[in-house]
Amino acid sequence: MIMTFEGARVVLGDEIVETSVTVADGQIVEVGGKPQGDVIDARGQMLAPALIDVHGDAFERQLMPRPGVYFPLETAVLDTDRQLATNGIATAYHAITLSWEPGLRDVARGRELMEAMLALTPRLTVENRVQLRWETFAFEALETMEWALGTDLKPSVAFNDHTSMTMRAYDVAIQDRAFELGPDFTIAALDDDRMKARTAKKAQRAGISDDDYRALLGKVWELRSEVPKVIGQVAEMGRKAAAPMLSHDDTRAETRAFFRELGSNVSEFPMVLDAAEAARNAGDLIIFGAPNATRGGSHIGSLGAGDMVEAGLCDALASDYFYPAMLAAVARLDHERRADRARLWSLVSSGPARAMGLTDRGEIAPGKRADLVLVDWPAGHAPAITGTWVSGRCAYRGTPRG
Structure with missing residues (x-):
């Protein structure tokens, strides 16, 4: 034709x-x-x-539109696919979290979702890929990740550590935390009332009580000494599959250097300028969230995506949690004259393509x-x-x- x-x-x-x-x-x-x-x-x-979305988890709202209310996988995948098409997204990496948490982000549930995506491929309108958004304490995810890396989903691998983020000392802001695997990382007490406030929403997502969630968190935290070795195993799997690899929410140049050494040349949502500049100076690619740019700043007080675009410290914008945000971000940055329109469009097209190695x-x-x-x-x-x-x-x- x-x-x-x-x-x-x-x-x-x-x-x-x-x-x-x-x-x-x-x-x-x-x-x-x-x-x-x-x-x-x-x-x-x-x-x-067409737009290329390197990190989107809005599909979780199709899977669980209300806490504890799950919808059939086929319905969720088909509806998500149509949302992508109407928002101009021709290639999407669904950020499927593989966590030690039960519920929405359980490893078995993530595998079921990927199996449903593969089975539905002939009926989908755009190219649905996967970002294996791996929580580094979820050792039970390795078998599923190895399986996924050999499928037509052609996954990327993102190293996430929300476990350490949750366990950081109470007087340390998310953006100020030290490298999670380093000796300077300070931790909080699990039996403090402030931990209850910190984990309440996570417990609701997992479908368990607050007390049970904190007990599980404490058990998982005991694995901390083994985490570096397992990260190395996952990185080896990623390199073997020639999968793009990303580090998530970097707060230190040291963090970026650690994952770069393992073969990850993409920094996803760096939280502080030091981490973003370290990525740029080493030639790494940098991704920020489109909702951040659309709203005029980070909702958790991290770096402003618009400022990073203007400073030349952003190569790609991802939908993150809202598919329409990619086009809306380009529109706002264009209105603010952060860069010329063609350069802004590259943030949702050629920039993401480079980050994922999509040369075609x-x-x-x-x-x-x-x-x-x-x-x-x-x-x-x-x-x-x-x-x-x-x-x-x-x-x-x-x-x-x-």
């Missing part, structure tokens, strides 16, 4: 120009030139590379995969996706009433 988008303002690298783009057999074959095949009238709209997509150029979006973006108003194509196949088409 051959088709040509005609008359759009096209995002081409570092510029936006009015031209035509022709697609054949799932690839971009020509930029400019005469229309061929089916012609799509794109006048008045912007044609851009993320830009509009001959030979690249035809992952494209049409964007209706009137001056002074919010943009909206009117069409999403994945490998040249239409995944979503919305026609406004006009």
Whole structure:
């Protein structure tokens, strides 16, 4: 099938120009030139590379829309897929947390979700991949991770340590904590009333009582001395599978250096400037949350994504917990003139592609995969996706009433 988008303002690298783009057999074959095949009238709209989401966990709301209320996996996966398409996301890495917690983030539940995704692949409209969001104290996850790394889900691996974050001393802010595996990390007492406040929401998510959650946390914490060795085992699995590897919520240059040594060259949501600058100085790629940029700052007081974009310390924006945030973030940063529009669009397309090693997509150029979006973006108003194509196949088409 051959088709040509005609008359759009096209995002081409570092510029936006009015031209035509022709697609054949799932690839971009020509930029400019005469229309061929089916012609799509794109006048008045912007044609851009489709969005690539490197970290999104909004699917959890489809799985459990209310605490303790679970929906069927097939229903959740199908609805999530459609949400991705309508938001212009052609490639999504679902951040499936593999934790020692029971409930929503239980390892067995995560595997069931991945199995459902694989089974539903022929019915999905966009490319659904997986980020193995591994909690480093969840040793029981290794078998599932090894299995997943050998599947068509083509996972990335993210090293998360919310266990140590929860156990940090009470007088230490999240952003000020020392390297979790280092000797300077100070811990809190489990029997303190402040721990009850810290773990209440986690217990609710896990579906167990506050007391049971803290008892389980204490038991898991006893594994701390073994964590570095197991991290090394997971990193070896990731390297063997040539999987992109990310460290999450870095607060120290030392943290970034530790994971870089293991083969992770992506810093996901660094919390302080020292960690972000250490990543940039070493040539690592840096990801921030699109909701952070959309809202004008971090909801937990970490680095502002907009400031990091302006400072050249952000390569990609991820949906994090809200799929529409990616497009909304580009719109806000464009309004604030943090960078030119083409550069901002790279944060949701070519930047994420580089972070995940996806050399076949993320830009509009001959030979690249035809992952494209049409964007209706009137001056002074919010943009909206009117069409999403994945490998040249239409995944979503919305026609406004006009």
